[in-house]
Amino acid sequence: MNEHQYDVIIVGSGPGGGTMAWRLAQTGKRVLLLERGDYLPRERENWDSQSVFIDARYQATETWYGADGKSFHPGLHYFVGGNSKVYGAVLLRLRERDFDEISHPDGISPAWPVKYDVFEPYYQAAEELYHVHGLRGEDPTEPPSRRGYAYPPISHEPRIQQLFDGLKAEGHHPFHLPVGVLLDEKDGKALPHSACIRCNAFDGYPCLTNGKADAQIICVDPALRAHPNLTLLTSAYVVRLNTDSGGHRVSGVEVVRGGETVSFRADVVVVACGALSSALLMLRSANADHPNGLANASGLVGRNYMRHNNSVLMAVSRTPNPTKFQKTLGLNDFYFGADDWPFPLGHIQMVGKSDAVQIKGEGLPSFLQWFPERPFEWIAEHAVDFWLTSEDLPRHENRIFYDGDRVRLDLRQTNVEAHERLKAKLRQLCDKLELHPHLFDRSLYLGQNIPIGGTAHQAGTLVFGTDPRASVLDTNCQAHGIDNLYVTDASFFPSIGAVNPTLTIIANALRVGDHLAARLQG
């Protein structure tokens, strides 16, 4: 057989592509996984705040442009495992109602063409595959599930347990955050054999002990070990997809590797470059049959970009907060609204514990002038850090595209009021719980170029649907009109809800993986 001919080619090894490779390798078919990056180096800097957050050691060095012409560096990470190498591994299901149309002050969050009941078994499988530790029954917004989590919830450290108890005493419903982690613990301590050691360098950092359930550790490496029919090529940048005459099949995948251009062929091609890069690949692949970009008859490739309204907020407590593994508590009490607001506000969760280096990197807020001599250490010792997510809406004008040689990302925020109201709710809670009421925003976690550089939760650029005029992909995530082209990153999302997107990406990869396995066997 031609060494460049495969049954399946998958482009991108993040949760969307890595999970697909894991699934399809089991079919025995010849699968080629193409990844533009290399393995993320394991080195001391993995755990160093200065290197990770200030020097952006692992962030892609690309320069993109906003509608105002200003340049920025997107918060992308090109490695085996993709962005999951640095993610916080909070793996939440969308709420059941997120699959239906929901009204917001700025417009409609569109319904999904495939509903929660179809996703449910794949959510379950995704949680089990990615070692999600959690506890059902605490969060009133939780969607129905057939089984409990396979792994027990991560225990709260004392300060977070205090917060948890305080919230409950106020009548709220805090819950144990579902986190994908290779942790085995007893009495709040990682056991000697546990890969995760419950350290303070988890969220936003690569994991030096390989304890984070990322796509490399969970899918790519185990599948490569178990299945010789799976091949991974790193440093393999896919420049474009070529189509046959008529444009109904992808006939070649053009790759630049080590300065050379090589073309690979396969019966099925799955693109999972991340929602922004996948749209760019489609646009780069324009040809005579697809003059506006591959699969772009609808004109929607690159449009409807969503990425959540996210904030990292820090509260300063009188009580010290010596927590190391802080990412254990979530709150969805305002997810679908509040007493004083009939529209969804969003989701609150803990974020990785801030340290003095990160706080210093933010610049010194003015009110800190009257703090003691070494304010950064003091603040870090007393800080309690929250991550807030509100839903943003798919706007036709919010899009990624090529402007000549430049990559341009147009973004006008939606649902800003809901996010501000969510912050106000958290402020009120902090007041009641004796946390310093001055919450202040942190931007380092996602790279310094917030808002537009915050691409962590990118979604929506190749929406799926039943009508080829109003969607790019069909409900199996196959490109309309292109028989062998599929996409399995977050670009298929018609709306994004207000929970972290990755469990849905993984569940969908497993769902589409089942469809492709049947097609390949068939």
Ligand SMILES: Cc1cc2nc3c(=O)[nH]c(=O)nc-3n(C[C@H](O)[C@H](O)[C@H](O)COP(=O)(O)OP(=O)(O)OC[C@H]3O[C@@H](n4cnc5c(N)ncnc54)[C@H](O)[C@@H]3O)c2cc1C
């Ligand atoms: C700091 C941070 C924290 C996060 N925390 C969370 C969290 O707690 N929970 C959560 O749900 N989500 C979180 N996310 C988001 C999460 O990482 C993404 O949702 C997820 O990684 C998306 O998976 P993907 O496979 O679609 O894309 P990616 O992870 O972006 O993977 C795409 C891969 O494709 C490769 N690629 C791109 N273009 C090409 C090309 N042309 N040729 C070959 N390869 C290519 C890239 O190098 C990359 O490896 C976080 C993200 C960041 C940055």
